[in-house]
Structures are given as structure tokens and as C-alpha cells.
Amino acid sequence: MIGKGKSISHTQASMKYGWNQEKEAEIVYAQNIVGDSPQEISREFEQIQKLNEHCERNTLSFVLSPTIEDGRTLDQRKLGELTKDFMREMKLGERQAIAFVHQDREHKHVHLYVNRIDFDGRAYKDNFIGKRSQHAAERVAHEHQLTTVREVQLIREINLTDIRLEIKRRYELTMKQFKPETYKAYMRGMETNGVKAIPFINKQHKLQGFRFEFDGHSLKGSAVHRSMSMSNIGKQMAREHGLEKFKELNRAISLAKSPEPVQISLKLLKEIAQKVIKKSISKGMDIGY
The missing domain is CATH 3.30.930.30 (BirA Bifunctional Protein; domain 2)
Structure with a gap:
């Protein structure tokens, strides 16, 4: 109570x-x-x-x-x-x-x-x-x-943990099942798997991130898991399909909620490129290059 x-x-x-x-x-x-x-x-x-x-x-x-x-x-x-x-x-x-x-x-x-x-x-x-x-x-x-209120809060925390785990599981399934090349394709794949990815577009008309709606909950990607931030999603797509192809396909994305194509910031593209290059160097060192 x-x-x-x-x-x-x-x-x-x-x-x-x-x-x-x-x-x-x-x-x-x-x-x-x-x-x-x-x-x-x-x-x-x-x-x-x-x-x-x-x-x-x-x-x-x-x-x-x-x-x-x-x-x-x-x-x-x-x-x-x-x-x-x-x-x-x-x-x-x-x-x-x-x-x-x-x-x-x-x-x-x-x-x-x-x-x-x-x-x-x-x-x-x-x-x-x-x-x-x-x-x-x-x-x-x-x-x-x-x-009591503390018991209510504990139940909510337990439920929220389950929700986070399930959204992350469906995210991993989407990336494995559909191997999306663009953020738009990623959104479609997530929706097919029962999670609605809601794009957040800032005042500069740049795609800044996603909120995920599932089972009555709405959470930021970073609140679900750090792997579901914009840059980490982009990094995974760039590693799967190649950095240059990813950059070419994702510079401007047509979304239903926006009359004009939404831009991806150069800062975000650079951040994704740095993560991909860093991962490649790390992987090369691991195999003895």
C-alpha cells in the first residue's frame, strides 16, 4: 500500500x-x-x-x-x-x-x-x-x-529486469535473423519480433537514438543494455556488411514519421568507424598480426 x-x-x-x-x-x-x-x-x-x-x-x-x-x-x-x-x-x-x-x-x-x-x-x-x-x-x-510500497518496488524491479532481458534477446534475434544493413531495416526487424523501435529525432533533424516499446514498457536502448545504443547497433551492422557500405546506406534514412529523410550525424558515423577499426585491430592482435 x-x-x-x-x-x-x-x-x-x-x-x-x-x-x-x-x-x-x-x-x-x-x-x-x-x-x-x-x-x-x-x-x-x-x-x-x-x-x-x-x-x-x-x-x-x-x-x-x-x-x-x-x-x-x-x-x-x-x-x-x-x-x-x-x-x-x-x-x-x-x-x-x-x-x-x-x-x-x-x-x-x-x-x-x-x-x-x-x-x-x-x-x-x-x-x-x-x-x-x-x-x-x-x-x-x-x-x-x-x-507494502517497498515490496511493490521490488516486484517492479524484478519485472523490469525480465523485460530488459527479453528485449535484448529479441534484439539479438533480429540482428542474427535479418542481418539489417540500415537502421530502418533494423526497426522493421525488431517490429517483426514484437518490439517497436521508436526513433528519436533531435532538433537538428538527426536520428539520435531509439526507445523500445514492449509489453506496456517503454525504455531507452541504453537503459535496456549498452549494446543497444545507436553507435553499438551501427557498429554491429558495419562489421557485418562493411563500414563503407554502412556509411553510404545510413547517411540519410526515410522514416514514416518524418516527411524528409533523417540524417545520421557525422559525429555518430565517426564514432562507429572508430569502434569498428578498434575492434579490427584488437582482433588482428589476438591472432598474432
């Missing part, structure tokens, strides 16, 4: 969003309020907030987001318990508060609004409230045996 928090001044507008019937909003928690509309509850908040006229951002706004899987098992009663325990962990005490669940999307989440001013006119200290909200949400998640 992920927790986010901040201090706000636009209480009524936020509550209207929280109590949005289009989002199938339902009240899951309420404390020290009697109103049954955003306008009435905002006025109740304002009556207490008049006890402390120095505090401008006088409402606390929190969002509690269980994972999609956890959200499927959480009904209104359980969400109310989570919210109550989050209030306790944040040491919010006896204040006015109301929470709504939004379930118009698969990702169920709770919007919680708490009066920053207590019944004695004291303002709740909101320093580092974002970080404190996250830590409180993690403690509540542990208590209720839900997935």
Missing part, C-alpha cells in the same frame, strides 16, 4: 472531488462530522479552522492506495479499518475527518480529508508529511498483511 499526504487550502473543492459519484465514491470512514455533502462538511471544518486564523493550508489531504490485487479483497469495512489505523499511525487524534473510496477504476484507493486544526485551535505539524504518510501506510500494510 502506498500513502501520500499534503496540506491544502481548497477544502471544499477537494471534498467535491473525493465525493465524486462518477467515481463510485462511497464513505468508508468519518469522525466528528454530521454533514452529508461536501459543502456542509467543509463548513464544519471552517468553523473549527476559525480557531486558528494563522494557518492557511488548514486541511490535510491523504491518498491510500493498496495494490490492485489487495484492493480486490478490501470491502468498505476493511478500508474503514485501514483508514482508522492510518489516522492512529499519523497521530491525528480527535479531529474532524472523512474518507471516500474511489472504485471507478481497477485500482481502488481512498481519499482522506482531515481538519489540520484540532478542537483547541492547534495546527497539526505538517513537516515531512509526505514521507511520514508513506511510513505510516507501510506500518498499516504490515499490520493488515498487505503489500
Whole structure:
């Protein structure tokens, strides 16, 4: 579960969003309020907030987001318990508060609004409230045996590692299977193998690199593997088909997204040439030249 928090001044507008019937909003928690509309509850908040006229951002706004899987098992009663325990962990005490669940999307989440001013006119200290909200949400998640944000991040990292490995595998298959001579042919080969290579064209109308879209992820080539940078892709094509032929075929490339042929920078061509020559020299030394 992920927790986010901040201090706000636009209480009524936020509550209207929280109590949005289009989002199938339902009240899951309420404390020290009697109103049954955003306008009435905002006025109740304002009556207490008049006890402390120095505090401008006088409402606390929190969002509690269980994972999609956890959200499927959480009904209104359980969400109310989570919210109550989050209030306790944040040491919010006896204040006015109301929470709504939004379930118009698969990702169920709770919007919680708490009066920053207590019944004695004291303002709740909101320093580092974002970080404190996250830590409180993690403690509540542990208590209720839900997935914590750190576990979510670990799962994402593991999944991303698998995605990188699969894109690289399909890149290697493309280079072996199609032996492309140009970046355009390389893009076609990658798409045939289920990975969309999206060219990045800079302001000078030069082809600068690729992003790779696969299974809902979008990654730069260098973020997948260093062998998938523009220069390293070019180096492999130049070694396969000859440096001069590569340079001739790739100086200008016609792409569907560009009305004019896209240029390859001289700097990039020189970098590829240097890598090919360096590799050739190294290979010659290895066999005893």
C-alpha cells in the first residue's frame, strides 16, 4: 500500500472531488462530522479552522492506495479499518475527518480529508508529511498483511529486469535473423519480433537514438543494455556488411514519421568507424598480426 499526504487550502473543492459519484465514491470512514455533502462538511471544518486564523493550508489531504490485487479483497469495512489505523499511525487524534473510496477504476484507493486544526485551535505539524504518510501506510500494510510500497518496488524491479532481458534477446534475434544493413531495416526487424523501435529525432533533424516499446514498457536502448545504443547497433551492422557500405546506406534514412529523410550525424558515423577499426585491430592482435 502506498500513502501520500499534503496540506491544502481548497477544502471544499477537494471534498467535491473525493465525493465524486462518477467515481463510485462511497464513505468508508468519518469522525466528528454530521454533514452529508461536501459543502456542509467543509463548513464544519471552517468553523473549527476559525480557531486558528494563522494557518492557511488548514486541511490535510491523504491518498491510500493498496495494490490492485489487495484492493480486490478490501470491502468498505476493511478500508474503514485501514483508514482508522492510518489516522492512529499519523497521530491525528480527535479531529474532524472523512474518507471516500474511489472504485471507478481497477485500482481502488481512498481519499482522506482531515481538519489540520484540532478542537483547541492547534495546527497539526505538517513537516515531512509526505514521507511520514508513506511510513505510516507501510506500518498499516504490515499490520493488515498487505503489500507494502517497498515490496511493490521490488516486484517492479524484478519485472523490469525480465523485460530488459527479453528485449535484448529479441534484439539479438533480429540482428542474427535479418542481418539489417540500415537502421530502418533494423526497426522493421525488431517490429517483426514484437518490439517497436521508436526513433528519436533531435532538433537538428538527426536520428539520435531509439526507445523500445514492449509489453506496456517503454525504455531507452541504453537503459535496456549498452549494446543497444545507436553507435553499438551501427557498429554491429558495419562489421557485418562493411563500414563503407554502412556509411553510404545510413547517411540519410526515410522514416514514416518524418516527411524528409533523417540524417545520421557525422559525429555518430565517426564514432562507429572508430569502434569498428578498434575492434579490427584488437582482433588482428589476438591472432598474432
